Amino acid sequence: VTRPHLEPERHGVGFWIAVAIGGGVIVFGIRGAVHAARATGPTDFFAWVIAADLLHDLVIAPVVCAAGFVLTRLLPERWRTPVRSGLIISALVVIVGWTGLRGYGRDRVPDNPTVQPLDYRTALLTVLAVVWIAVVLWGLLRMRASRRVRRG
Amino acid sequence: MSARLDPRRIQGRFTSPLHDERVAAVLGIALGVTFTVCFFTGLWSHLVQSPPSWFSRPPRPAGLYRVTQGVHVATGLATIPLLLAKLWVVYPKLFAWPPFRSVAVAVERVALLPLIGGGLFLVGTGLANINLWYPWPFSFRTAHYWAAWITIGALIIHVGAKWSSTRNALSRDSKPHDADSPGARADRRAFLGTIGAASVLITLTTVGQTVGPLRRLAMLAPRRPDTGPQGFPINRTARTAGVLVAAQGHKYRLIVTGAVARELSLTRDELAALPQHETTLPIACVEGWSASPRWRGVQVRELLARAGVVGGAAVRVESLQRRRAYRTSMLEPAETRDPDTLLALEVDAEPLHIDHGYPVRLIGPNRPGVLQTKWVTRLVVL
Secondary structure, rough: OOOOOOOOOOOOOHEEEEEHHHHHHHHHHHHHHOOOHHHHHHHHHHHHHHHHHHHHHHHHHHHHHHHHHHHHHHHHHHHHHHHHHHHHHHHHHHHHHHHHHOOOOOHHOOOOOOOOOOHHHHHHHHHHHHHHHHHHHHHHHHHHHHHHHHHO | OOOOHOHHHHHOOOOOOOOOHHHHHHHHHHHHHHHHHHHHHHHHHHHHOOOOOOOOOOOOOHHHHHHHHHHHHHHHHHHHHHHHHHHHHHHHHHHOOOOOOHHHHHHHHHHHHHHHHHHHHHHHHHHHHHHOOOOOOOOOOHHHHHHHHHHHHHHHHHHHHHHHHHHHHHHOOOOOOOOHHHHHHHHHHHHHHHHHHHHHHHHHHHHHHHOOOHHOOOOOOOOOOOHHHHOOOOOOOOHOOOOHHHHHHHOEEEEEOOOOOOOEEEEEEHHHHOOEEEOOEEEEEOOOOEEEEEEEEEEHHHHHHHHOOOOOOOOEEEOOOOHHHHHHEEEEEEHHHOOOOEEEEOOOEEEEOOOHHOEEEOOOOOEEEEEEOOOOOEEEOO
């Protein structure tokens, strides 16, 4: 059995002090959310917080793992890291640009052209083009380096 | 149970060298910094928007809110890559078996629910909010605020749990583990570099919404400070606010009332005939954009003096808007005394556009944009 890369923790007195302080702050936050019930709608609020957790653990992380699994089997070794980096950056940029691209927000205030005023489709395509040009250059450099190593 | 699904074996099936204690430690420290920065700048924003009795909003430095809120939004955006990367790196730990080896581990793991749920909730709702998109049934501001307390509490517990292991992971003499080949090390460096690059790229393509020199790069920013009538954005149009008729009608008056020696009632022309004061002040929105045009109008302290109010006084500024949360805003005594607190009639040498608050709007130093009340019709001295 290989040692796991992620070690378990040891918990000392410092941990229990942090639990006391942090626990108090959490209780303060939960109380605040419940007291502000009319504005927060505490059931909805807590449902959204827990849903964020579940969305990550049950959807986002498995999808990313599946992508990694496919990637390591499809790509030649020299290309794995550049392509992985390209995919990571692309996904993150799309997350940030998605609302603008879809016009969520702008469609709420159709008489206000200053909300999401830009051409987000072109912007995203531009950023992605730059990212993938960098990926290809990086991959080519790695191939050249490995050829040199092989030649000796 | 088949060996594949044996819960004791799942964690070991994650074979990528990126699921690593040092990568987790580096990302953890970065997240500790960004969450702390966002927490305190957010707390500050909350304080200046709704000051409790023990806090008085300082009118100086005039551009402080622009900086703190710009930092809040930019840091929140830069956190997205860090947070998702960190969650992926430590994902195998979700399958640790047995799940609770001790009471301490149980407490630590239970605290991960508010930490991860709260962290994702904060960046998710924040990202939607800067786009003015509200796909949930609760108030953004209230929910974001209380979620921040819950998350920061969970972060304190998490830091307590990880303090020594983070130090160990990053210390020079930490022993490389079995899977630590040079290739694995290069892989981890490339991964951290990629996450850093993603944060930088997201910052570069959005931060121009408040940092002028980077404006042209801000192609993913939800707002651009150079768009809109008279060259800067608006959050609520006159039409949406329902003030088109009242703001442009001949019945418009500015009333100065409340605890005054004599009540004032002025038309826009009468306001324009009073001594005018000019100043450059930022309009800095809670959503993270800002612009800094030149305003011209009547000092609030001048109006108060004409109404027989001496010294600073607290003033409630009321808009022509009929409803909604930001119909009124408060000026504190230090703000009404400030020479740059104006009822502006002009911006960049033109009469205010109706969407910017024609006939007059409030503009004051170091106030969040939502408190720069537009279509002002009453000053009530308290």
